[in-house]
Amino acid sequence: MDNMKILVVDDEPDMQTLFQQRFRKEIKEGIAEFAFAHSGEGALQYLQLHHHEAVLILSDINMPGMSGLELLQHIKQKYATPPPVVMMITAYGDSENYNTAMRLGADDFLTKPIDFHLLKEKLKLQVNG
Numbered sequence: 733m734d735n736m737k738i739l740v741v742d743d744e745p746d747m748q749t750l751f752q753q754r755f756r757k758e759i760k761e762g763i764a765e766f767a768f769a770h771s772g773e774g775a776l777q778y779l780q781l782h783h784h785e786a787v788l789i790l791s792d793i794n795m796p797g798m799s800g801l802e803l804l805q806h807i808k809q810k811y812a813t814p815p816p817v818v819m820m821i822t823a824y825g826d827s828e829n830y831n832t833a834m835r836l837g838a839d840d841f842l843t844k845p846i847d848f849h850l851l852k853e854k855l856k857l858q859v860n861g
Contacts, residue, residue, distance in 0.1 A: 736788060737766075737782075750846075772795060772800065772806075
């Protein structure tokens, strides 16, 4: 796995600490680099400045302001080449959110609490194609 820039979008502040703990080894070895945005609006601002860097975006669906689904729609419309891989995260694994996310172009779907072992496997697949 080469250096992978991952943007995590979640309004829960403890998600940043959680990702930094669970990916401590990958961050230390330079395999993964994380950026964090606490809202859909924040993610779009980040992407305007760094859109060539983010290879993968992990976004929560339920956030105040712009939802993760609205963010997904913006990303897929605006950043077509190269399209970043977008995985949606939700505490509600309901079929409506899943179907909407997939219709809008989500590449994958995860439910909270996040299974980090599964997530790391999915990331390896994304990087190695």
